[in-house]
Amino acid sequence: MGPTSQGGDSGSGEERLIxxxxxxxxxxxxxxxxxxxxxxVRVPSGHDLVVKTDAIIGGVHFFPDxxxxxxxxxxxxxxxxxxxxxxxxxxxxxxxxxxxxVIGDEWLExxxxxxxxxxxxxxxxxxxxxxxxxxxxxxxxISAFGTLPHGTMVLRSGAKPxxxxxxxxxxxxxxxxxxxxxxxxxxxRWGLDPAMQEYLLRRYLVPEPRNAIAEALRRYAHxxxxxxxxxAGDLAKMCRASHVSATVEVARxxxxxxxxxxxxxxxxxxxxxxxxxxxxxxxxxxxESEVGNLAAEAAVAGVxxxxxxxVGIGEGKARFLGRDGxxxxxxxxxxxxx
Amino acid sequence: MGPTSQGGDSGSGEERLIxxxxxxxxxxxxxxxxxxxxxxVRVPSGHDLVVKTDAIIGGVHFFPDxxxxxxxxxxxxxxxxxxxxxxxxxxxxxxxxxxxxVIGDEWLExxxxxxxxxxxxxxxxxxxxxxxxxxxxxxxxISAFGTLPHGTMVLRSGAKPxxxxxxxxxxxxxxxxxxxxxxxxxxxRWGLDPAMQEYLLRRYLVPEPRNAIAEALRRYAHxxxxxxxxxAGDLAKMCRASHVSATVEVARxxxxxxxxxxxxxxxxxxxxxxxxxxxxxxxxxxxESEVGNLAAEAAVAGVxxxxxxxVGIGEGKARFLGRDGxxxxxxxxxxxxx
Numbered sequence: 001m002g003p004t005s006q007g008g009d010s011g012s013g014e015e016r017l018i019x020x021x022x023x024x025x026x027x028x029x030x031x032x033x034x035x036x037x038x039x040x041v042r043v044p045s046g047h048d049l050v051v052k053t054d055a056i057i058g059g060v061h062f063f064p065d066x067x068x069x070x071x072x073x074x075x076x077x078x079x080x081x082x083x084x085x086x087x088x089x090x091x092x093x094x095x096x097x098x099x100x101x102v103i104g105d106e107w108l109e110x111x112x113x114x115x116x117x118x119x120x121x122x123x124x125x126x127x128x129x130x131x132x133x134x135x136x137x138x139x140x141x142i143s144a145f146g147t148l149p150h151g152t153m154v155l156r157s158g159a160k161p162x163x164x165x166x167x168x169x170x171x172x173x174x175x176x177x178x179x180x181x182x183x184x185x186x187x188x189r190w191g192l193d194p195a196m197q198e199y200l201l202r203r204y205l206v207p208e209p210r211n212a213i214a215e216a217l218r219r220y221a222h223x224x225x226x227x228x229x230x231x232a233g234d235l236a237k238m239c240r241a242s243h244v245s246a247t248v249e250v251a252r253x254x255x256x257x258x259x260x261x262x263x264x265x266x267x268x269x270x271x272x273x274x275x276x277x278x279x280x281x282x283x284x285x286x287x288e289s290e291v292g293n294l295a296a297e298a299a300v301a302g303v304x305x306x307x308x309x310x311v312g313i314g315e316g317k318a319r320f321l322g323r324d325g326x327x328x329x330x331x332x333x334x335x336x337x338x
Numbered sequence: 339m340g341p342t343s344q345g346g347d348s349g350s351g352e353e354r355l356i357x358x359x360x361x362x363x364x365x366x367x368x369x370x371x372x373x374x375x376x377x378x379v380r381v382p383s384g385h386d387l388v389v390k391t392d393a394i395i396g397g398v399h400f401f402p403d404x405x406x407x408x409x410x411x412x413x414x415x416x417x418x419x420x421x422x423x424x425x426x427x428x429x430x431x432x433x434x435x436x437x438x439x440v441i442g443d444e445w446l447e448x449x450x451x452x453x454x455x456x457x458x459x460x461x462x463x464x465x466x467x468x469x470x471x472x473x474x475x476x477x478x479x480i481s482a483f484g485t486l487p488h489g490t491m492v493l494r495s496g497a498k499p500x501x502x503x504x505x506x507x508x509x510x511x512x513x514x515x516x517x518x519x520x521x522x523x524x525x526x527r528w529g530l531d532p533a534m535q536e537y538l539l540r541r542y543l544v545p546e547p548r549n550a551i552a553e554a555l556r557r558y559a560h561x562x563x564x565x566x567x568x569x570a571g572d573l574a575k576m577c578r579a580s581h582v583s584a585t586v587e588v589a590r591x592x593x594x595x596x597x598x599x600x601x602x603x604x605x606x607x608x609x610x611x612x613x614x615x616x617x618x619x620x621x622x623x624x625x626e627s628e629v630g631n632l633a634a635e636a637a638v639a640g641v642x643x644x645x646x647x648x649v650g651i652g653e654g655k656a657r658f659l660g661r662d663g664x665x666x667x668x669x670x671x672x673x674x675x676x
């Protein structure tokens with residue numbers, strides 16, 4: 001700083017970093033090649049804009065030694081998952097990333113490659129961003145944007161008594177994957193083969209958001225949300241928002257073969273499965289007459305759906321019933337930082 | 339975690355924190371009272387959406403002991419400043435905040451009060467957010483949204499040879515305020531009275547974005563950006579984006595009385611003033627015939643504007659000329675983290 005004889009308007013290190021790693025992701029014309037202060041976007045006529053922000057932090061939401069491309073994918077996908085559950089089509093995203101000084105080119109290379117692959121796959125280009133140094137851990141905050149025809153967003157408050165509860169994919173894999181990541185010996189105790197271990201670890205590392213069925217959800221679901229903090233707690237949130245009650249038959253909750261085997265060996269895992277979080281599946285409340293239609297369209301998109309219970313009248317209570325009809329109650333029905 | 343006899347679907351600590359501190363800011367109906375996964379917003383017909391994200395980090399962009407209401411205002415205003423420079427009207431914002439465990443209710447109370455005051459003042463309600471714990475410093479990432487009539491965004495690439503360079507307010511106050519914050523003894527050396535000290539410190543602590551003149555900028559400016567990383571570096575960015583050159587007469591750069599006094603006592607501060615950053619004023623490139631119109635409309639809105647130089651043909655070079663016509667050159671023309 002200060003006037004000297006040194007030259008200097010060829011651009012800062014930050015500009016070069018952005019040009020190298022992030023400009024290739026800014027394929028939307030409104031991103032202006034990331035050389036402006038802001039991006040400018042049109043929302044199609046007759047459509048609403050859906051906006052969401054979610055952050056992931058090293059040592060909190062991912063492990064510091066996770067591969068950078070997986071970290072990037074997780075950061076984007078946790079947001080894409082919300083757009084999916086709301087029935088919105090991805091439009092683009094903003095990235096705010098804070099990096100400790102130990103992060104160098106190799107990490108950024110992997111990170112930007114992972115982000116680029118998902119931006120392409122999900123049709124969700126980078127609109128703009130902010131890059132800072134931090135004395136803390138890697139902190140990645142993404143804001144994702146989607147669109148849908150006016151007034152058609154699938155609301156958390158839309159569940160109706162008489163509906164069936166439907167979930168996509170399988171529940172609990174990521175939570176078991178996290179247990180396994182912390183305690184690799186558990187694989188042996190649970191009798192998991194290497195493919196099963198890899199599957200569970202992967203489900204924690206990189207979620208698989210259900211954007212392929214967003215349109216079907218808009219057509220068939222009364223209410224919905226993504227399952228990020230655990231099925232038990234998230235269902236309770238939907239019940240409170242919708243002023244309904246819900247009853248889940250635990251035996252109907254879809255489990256992967258790997259989760260089933262782990263649970264058989266260690267029945268106590270049922271808590272992690274139902275309340276552990278990081279599923280990034282969709283929980284939807286669907287009229288009984290439409291459950292089959294949703295399942296059929298989802299199947300075409302390669303997504304399984306499972307009817308796990310019912311919505312009833314009531315005020316916000318979610319019950320989980322075991323095979324013998326007794327209720328499971330959770331100390332901590334969902335993940336919370338506070 | 340795990341099934342027990344304990345009760346539990348009355349909501350997590352995170353939900354209670356959001357309800358207490360952030361729900362009062364979510365006055366837009368599309369924010370759905372912060373009880374959904376996402377917000378849903380309409381962009382007025384014939385309008386574009388302008389989106390921007392910027393983060394501030396404790397120990398990097400603000401001091402850990404800064405008052406929490408000031409931190410909140412700074413976090414929002416650094417984004418509002420970009421909307422202003424682009425000519426956009428604020429629509430709302432998303433907040434992603436990561437908090438160390440030492441942050442308690444008192445801090446959050448002050449933070450949410452500051453944020454609420456500015457959300458009201460600038461007509462920019464909270465659409466949604468994300469709250470996490472971090473082992474690092476307080477990290478606040480905001481994405482701000484604005485709207486403007488289609489195709490009217492003021493671009494960084496819009497400066498034209500023959501334009502005049504116009505800046506709002508005064509330049510360098512925040513950079514000097516930062517010097518003063520780190521070295522309170524400097525006030526005596528510079529001969530500043532207490533009001534001047536307070537003024538400069540305040541200019542660093544809480545910027546004053548120029549949203550009041552956004553519409554006038556759209557009407558009269560060919561190109562523009564906000565000055566956040568220092569006038570010298572930011573002007574160079576505008577020159578590169580617009581494929582023009584620029585010449586600033588340093589003596590015309592508007593300084594506050596406090597900055598003028600500090601500079602008189604310590605001429606070396608010229609570097610901090612012109613390249614230090616944190617101004618959050620607007621830099622605009624305006625046809626000579628429109629400079630008076632912009633100044634008149636800005637004055638009505640309570641904002642001063644000053645003509646500091648010219649735009650010429652060339653490829654990205656910004657020159658700063660002293661009184662005797664010699665060029666000032668900066669080692670580090672703008673703030674950069676990398």
